[in-house]
Amino acid sequence: MLSLTWIEELQAFLHPEQIKRNESFHPLGNDGAVAVYPRTEEEIAAVLRYADRHDKKVVIAGRGTKRGFGGQREQADILLSLEQYTGIVEHAAADMTVTVKAGTKFGDLQRALAPYRQKVALDPFWPEEATIGGVIAANDSGPKRLGYGSARDSVIGLRIVYPDGTIIRSGGKVVKNVAGYDMNKLFIGAMGTLGVLSEITLKLRPLPKYESVVLLSFPTGDVHDIRSFAVSFLDTMMEPVCFELLNPALSERLTGQPVYTLVIGFEDVENAVHYQEHWVERLRPKAVEMSILVGEEASAFWRTFYTAAPNGRLAMAENGVEAAVKIGVVNLDVLSILRESVLIADRCHVRIEAHGGLGHGLCQAYMHGGEEGVLTAIEELRQTAVRLGGYAIVKHLPLSLRQRVDVWGGKPAYFFLLEGIKRKIDPNKTVNDQRFIGGI
Amino acid sequence: MRKRPIATSDPHIQALARIVGEQAILYRKEDLMAYDCDGFTVHRHLPKAVVFPNSTEQVAAVVKYCHDHDLPFLARGAGTGLSGGAIPLNGEVVISLTRMKRLLHVDLENRRAVVEPGFVNLKLTNSVAHRGYYYAPDPSSQYCCTIGGNVAENAGGAHCLKYGVTTNHILGLEVVLPNGEVIEIGANGVPDPPGYDLLGLLTGSEGTLGIVTKITVRLLKNPEAKQTVLAYFDEVEDASQTVSDIISAGIVPAALEMMDQTAIEAVEAAAFPVGHPKDIAALLLIEVDGISAGIDEQIDDILTICRRHHVREVKVAQSEEERARWWANRKTGFGAMGAISPDYLVQDGVIPRSRLPEVLNEIANISRKYGLRIANIFHAGDGNLHPLVLFDASKPGETERALAAGSECLKACAAVGGSITGEHGVGIEKKEEMRFIFTDEEILAQTAIRDVFNPKNLLNAGKLFPTPGRCVETKTPSTVK
Numbered sequence: 001m002l003s004l005t006w007i008e009e010l011q012a013f014l015h016p017e018q019i020k021r022n023e024s025f026h027p028l029g030n031d032g033a034v035a036v037y038p039r040t041e042e043e044i045a046a047v048l049r050y051a052d053r054h055d056k057k058v059v060i061a062g063r064g065t066k067r068g069f070g071g072q073r074e075q076a077d078i079l080l081s082l083e084q085y086t087g088i089v090e091h092a093a094a095d096m097t098v099t100v101k102a103g104t105k106f107g108d109l110q111r112a113l114a115p116y117r118q119k120v121a122l123d124p125f126w127p128e129e130a131t132i133g134g135v136i137a138a139n140d141s142g143p144k145r146l147g148y149g150s151a152r153d154s155v156i157g158l159r160i161v162y163p164d165g166t167i168i169r170s171g172g173k174v175v176k177n178v179a180g181y182d183m184n185k186l187f188i189g190a191m192g193t194l195g196v197l198s199e200i201t202l203k204l205r206p207l208p209k210y211e212s213v214v215l216l217s218f219p220t221g222d223v224h225d226i227r228s229f230a231v232s233f234l235d236t237m238m239e240p241v242c243f244e245l246l247n248p249a250l251s252e253r254l255t256g257q258p259v260y261t262l263v264i265g266f267e268d269v270e271n272a273v274h275y276q277e278h279w280v281e282r283l284r285p286k287a288v289e290m291s292i293l294v295g296e297e298a299s300a301f302w303r304t305f306y307t308a309a310p311n312g313r314l315a316m317a318e319n320g321v322e323a324a325v326k327i328g329v330v331n332l333d334v335l336s337i338l339r340e341s342v343l344i345a346d347r348c349h350v351r352i353e354a355h356g357g358l359g360h361g362l363c364q365a366y367m368h369g370g371e372e373g374v375l376t377a378i379e380e381l382r383q384t385a386v387r388l389g390g391y392a393i394v395k396h397l398p399l400s401l402r403q404r405v406d407v408w409g410g411k412p413a414y415f416f417l418l419e420g421i422k423r424k425i426d427p428n429k430t431v432n433d434q435r436f437i438g439g440i
Numbered sequence: 441m442r443k444r445p446i447a448t449s450d451p452h453i454q455a456l457a458r459i460v461g462e463q464a465i466l467y468r469k470e471d472l473m474a475y476d477c478d479g480f481t482v483h484r485h486l487p488k489a490v491v492f493p494n495s496t497e498q499v500a501a502v503v504k505y506c507h508d509h510d511l512p513f514l515a516r517g518a519g520t521g522l523s524g525g526a527i528p529l530n531g532e533v534v535i536s537l538t539r540m541k542r543l544l545h546v547d548l549e550n551r552r553a554v555v556e557p558g559f560v561n562l563k564l565t566n567s568v569a570h571r572g573y574y575y576a577p578d579p580s581s582q583y584c585c586t587i588g589g590n591v592a593e594n595a596g597g598a599h600c601l602k603y604g605v606t607t608n609h610i611l612g613l614e615v616v617l618p619n620g621e622v623i624e625i626g627a628n629g630v631p632d633p634p635g636y637d638l639l640g641l642l643t644g645s646e647g648t649l650g651i652v653t654k655i656t657v658r659l660l661k662n663p664e665a666k667q668t669v670l671a672y673f674d675e676v677e678d679a680s681q682t683v684s685d686i687i688s689a690g691i692v693p694a695a696l697e698m699m700d701q702t703a704i705e706a707v708e709a710a711a712f713p714v715g716h717p718k719d720i721a722a723l724l725l726i727e728v729d730g731i732s733a734g735i736d737e738q739i740d741d742i743l744t745i746c747r748r749h750h751v752r753e754v755k756v757a758q759s760e761e762e763r764a765r766w767w768a769n770r771k772t773g774f775g776a777m778g779a780i781s782p783d784y785l786v787q788d789g790v791i792p793r794s795r796l797p798e799v800l801n802e803i804a805n806i807s808r809k810y811g812l813r814i815a816n817i818f819h820a821g822d823g824n825l826h827p828l829v830l831f832d833a834s835k836p837g838e839t840e841r842a843l844a845a846g847s848e849c850l851k852a853c854a855a856v857g858g859s860i861t862g863e864h865g866v867g868i869e870k871k872e873e874m875r876f877i878f879t880d881e882e883i884l885a886q887t888a889i890r891d892v893f894n895p896k897n898l899l900n901a902g903k904l905f906p907t908p909g910r911c912v913e914t915k916t917p918s919t920v921k
Contacts, residue, residue, distance in 0.1 A: 092792060092794065093688070094684055094687075094688060094792075094793070094794035095792040095793055095794050095823070096687060097792070117690055139632060149604070149608060150631075150632070152607075152608075152637060152640055153604060153608050162885075166881060168881065168882050168885045169878070169882055170882075172790075172857070172858070172859050172877065173792060173857050173858075174790040174791065174792060174822075174823055174857070174858050174859050174862070175790075175822045175823065176596060176600065176605065176790050176819070176822045176823070176824050176859075176862040176863065177790055177859040177861070177862060178593065178594045178596075178605075178644050178859075178861050178862060178863055178864075178865055178866075179859045179860050179861050179866060179870075179874060179877060179878075180866065180874060180883070180886050180904065180905070181641060181644070181645055181886045181889060181890075181904075182594065182607065182640055182641060182643065182644045182645075183641075183885070183886060183889070184640075185607075185636075185637040185639075185640025185641050186636055186637065186640075186641055186889070188637060188640075189632065189636075190636055194636075205692070206690030206691070206692065207690070209690065231549055234549075234551075234661075235548070235549075235572075235661070236661075237572070237661055237662060237663060237664035237731075238664075238731070239663075239730060239731060268730065268731055268734050269733075269734040269737050269738070271733040271734055271737065272730065272731035272732075272733045272734030274733070275731055275732070275733035275734075276731060326632075328630040328631055328632055328633070329630055330547075330550050330552075330628055330629065330630060331549075331550040331551065332549055332550055359551075360631060361550075361630055361631055362631060362632065389627060389628040389630065390628070390630045391630065391633065391634055393634050408634050408635075409634065412625075412633070412634070412635055413623060413624070414623040414625065414635075414638070415635075417623075417638065417892060417893065418635045418636050418638075420892035420893075421636055421889060421892055424888045424889065424891070424892055425885075425888070436635075437634050437635045
C-alpha cells in the first residue's frame with residue numbers, strides 16, 4: 001500500500017467514510033484502487049481537479065449496472081461513485097421539468113414525479129438500480145423510445161463537471177432552446193469520457209390516463225408474416241408507444257411461449273387505447289394469438305422485461321458468460337436481426353434472447369454461453385448488422401473478453417472529430433480513459 | 441443567376457467559376473445586393489461572390505478552395521433566417537444551396553426521406569401527403585425555407601410542442617467540413633450511431649461547423665383526427681392561466697398559440713383576417729390531434745378549462761377550411777405587422793411557461809419605457825415568446841431604441857431562468873445576449889468545440905458567440921490546439 005499514499009491526500013476534501021480502498025478485482029473491470037463517494041458538486045469537482053493535476057485516472061460510476069459496458073482497464077486510480085449524490089434539485093411541476101442529481105435512481109425519480117401525474121419519458125433497463133446519470137451517459141433506451149424518443153429528446157439541460165474541475169452548464173431549464181451549440185448532445189451517450197454529469201434537467205410528460213400491452217404470438221416462425229402485419233399496422237394512424245418484437249427465446253421467458261411475439265403498447269385515454277386494440281384485432285392474421293395485459297399484469301410484464309438484460313451489479317453468471325449487444329439497423333431490418341439471432345444461437349451453442357423495435361430500428365441481444373461461443377456470436381451478429389448498413393456495440397461483457405473484441409465495432413471515418421472533442425475537453429485523458437469508441 | 445461571361449481579373453472569382461460554372465456565380469456589385477442580408481435586415485454586408493453549386497462535390501471543391509486560400513465563406517439556403525446567420529459580415533463567399541433541391545429518396549415503410557439541403561420544407565410534406573405522411577417541423581416560413589437551413593438553425597414551429605423541433609427529426613447528415621472533407625454521420629438513418637452525437641451538435645450550429653449537403657429525416661404518419669379551438673379572453677392573465685391548466689391536466693396539445701391585442705390588430709388588418717374581435721386582450725389557438733376516439737374527451741376538457749378562466753367566446757373549427765384560415769392568420773402574423781407599422785423586429789425568448797403572466801407584464805413595461813408598441817405572438821405551450829417591437833426606421837434613433845427594447849425583452853426572459861432564443865438562433869442579432877445566460881467559461885467551452893471542426897474560423901465567422909470578455913484569457917483559433 002506504500003504506493004497508495006496519495007490516497008490520503010483525498011482527505012483534504014472528502015470525509016474518511018467517503019473514501020474506500022479497494023482490495024479486490026471485479027471481473028467486469030472499470031474499478032478503482034480507491035472508491036470515493038462525493039455528496040456535493042464541489043466534492044466531485046475537487047476529486048477531478050486533484051486527479052487531473054496529479055495524473056490520476058478516474059472511472060465514473062453510478063450504481064454499477066453498466067460496469068461491463070466498455071473500458072479496457074481492470075482498475076483506474078479512482079472510482080468516482082455517484083451513488084451518494086442523489087435527490088431532486090427542483091421539480092417545476094407547472095413547467096413539467098425536473099432537475100435531478102446524477103446519482104438518483106431512475107425508479108426513485110419516477111416515484112417522486114408520479115403524485116403529480118408526470119414522468120420522465122424514458123424506459124431504461126433496470127430502472128430500480130440504474131441511476132439517471134448512468135442512463136444519460138450510456139444513452140440507454142427501451143422499446144417505448146418509439147413513442148417518446150430517447151435521452152436526446154428528453155434532456156434539456158446539464159451541469160457538467162469538466163475533467164479539470166470547472167463547472168459548465170449546457171442547455172437550460174426551458175423546453176425549447178437554441179442558444180449556442182446544443183452542447184447537451186455531446187454528453188449524452190459519451191460514456192463519461194467528457195466529464196461527470198452533475199445535475200440533469202429533463203422535460204416531463206404526463207402519465208398516461210390508461211395503458212395496455214397487446215401481445216401477438218406468431219406461431220409459424222415465418223418472419224414474412226410478421227413483416228406484412230407490421231407494415232400494414234405501421235401504415236395506419238394508430239399511435240403505439242412501442243412496437244417491439246421478441247425472439248422466441250426471450251418470448252419464452254416473458255410469456256411462456258417460445259414463438260416470435262410482438263409487444264404493442266398503447267398509452268392514451270381509455271377509449272383511444274381500446275380503439276387501437278380493436279385495430280390490432282382486425283389486422284392480425286388468423287393464426288396469430290392475441291392477448292391484452294392491463295394494470296398489474298402489464299406492470300409485471302414490463303418489470304420482467306426491463307430486468308432481462310445483464311446487470312453489472314449482479315453476481316457473474318455461472319456456467320459460462322453473459323453478454324449484451326445493442327444493434328442499430330433501419331427499422332424493418334430488425335426482423336432480419338432477430339431471425340439471425342435464432343440461427344446464430346444454434347450455430348454457436350449459446351442462448352440468445354433478443355428484442356427489437358420495428359418502428360425505431362434498435363435491437364438488444366442478451367447472450368449466455370461459453371466464452372468462445374459468445375465471442376463468435378457477437379462477431380456474427382455484428383457482421384449481419386454491418387451487412388444491413390447498421391452497427392453492433394457490446395453493452396455488457398467481462399473484461400477479459402472485452403479485451404478480445406472491439407466493443408464499439410471500429411472507428412467511423414470522422415473519428416478525428418471525436419478524438420478532437422475529447423482532446424479539447426479532457427486533454428489528460430483523466431476521465432473514463434479508453435471507455436469509448438476507438439479507445440477514447 | 442444570369443448568363444454572362446466572367447469579366448473580372450480577380451483570380452478567386454475565376455477559380456470559383458471554374459468549379460461551379462460561369463453561369464453559377466455572381467460577383468458584380470448589383471448582383472450581390474440581394475445577398476447582403478437575410479430575414480434579419482438591420483445589418484447588411486456585401487459578399488465577395490455568391491456561388492450556386494449543384495452537387496456535394498462542387499460544394500466540397502468550393503470549400504476546399506476557400507480554405508486553401510483563406511477566403512471566408514458561409515452557406516445560405518432561402519435566406520429566411522431571422523437572426524442574421526447568413527449575412528456575409530466578413531465579405532464571405534456565399535455558397536447558396538438553392539440548386540441542390542432534390543428529394544433523393546422516400547422510404548415510407550421505414551418512415552424516412554433523404555433530401556438535399558435546398559429542398560423546401562413544405563414540399564417534403566406535400567411529396568408524401570398522398571400516402572398520409574408528413575414532415576413534422578413546421579416553421580412559419582415553411583412554404584419557402586429550406587431543410588438545410590432548418591438543420592443549421594434547428595428550426596421549430598407551431599407544432600413542435602408535441603412533436604419536437606428539427607433536431608428530433610434528423611436521422612443522418614452528409615456534411616462538408618470547413619476544410620472541404622466530406623463526412624457522413626448516421627449512415628442510412630440508423631439511430632444512435634456510435635460516438636459522440638455529432639448529428640445533435642451540428643443541428644442548430646448555425647452553419648459554423650460544416651455545410652450540410654444531404655439530410656435523412658424522419659417522417660410521421662398523419663394523426664387520425666385533429667381538432668382546433670379558438671378562445672377569446674378579456675384578460676391576458678386568464679389566457680395564461682388557461683395555458684397552464686391545459687398542460688397540467690395532462691393534455692399534450694399539438695399546438696398552443698397565443699396572440700395579444702396588438703398582434704390581433706395587425707393580423708386583422710393584413711391579408712388573412714378571420715374576424716377576431718378587436719377589443720379582446722388575448723386569444724388562444726389550441727390544436728389537439730391523435731386517435732379519434734380520444735379527441736372529444738380532450739376537447740371537452742379544454743373547453744371546460746377555458747370557461748373556468750372566464751373565456752369570452754370559445755369555438756371549435758367546424759371544417760378543415762375554417763381551421764386552415766385560423767392557421768393562415770396565425771402563421772403570417774409576423775409579416776402582418778407591416779399592416780400597422782413600417783418596421784418591426786421579432787424577438788425569440790423562452791421562459792418557463794408558469795412565468796408567462798409576469799414576463800408579459802415586464803414586456804408591457806419595456807414597451808412603455810421605450811415608447812414603442814410591442815405585439816406578442818407566440819408559442820405559449822412551450823413558453824417561446826415572440827415579442828414584435830414595432831418601429832419606424834426612418835425616424836432617427838428609433839432603430840436603436842427598438843434593438844435595445846428587444847434586448848431588454850430577452851433579459852427579462854433570462855431573468856426568470858429562460859433562454860434568449862427558442863428557434864430563431866443567435867446569429868449576429870443575439871451574440872451579446874449570450875452573456876445573459878452563459879458565463880465566459882461556458883462560451884469558451886463552446887468555441888473550443890467550434891475549433892475542432894472549424895480551426896481557421898473561415899466558415900461563418902463572427903456569429904453565435906460574443907466577442908471574448910476582457911477578464912478571461914482570450915483564445916484565437918490559431919493559438920488553440
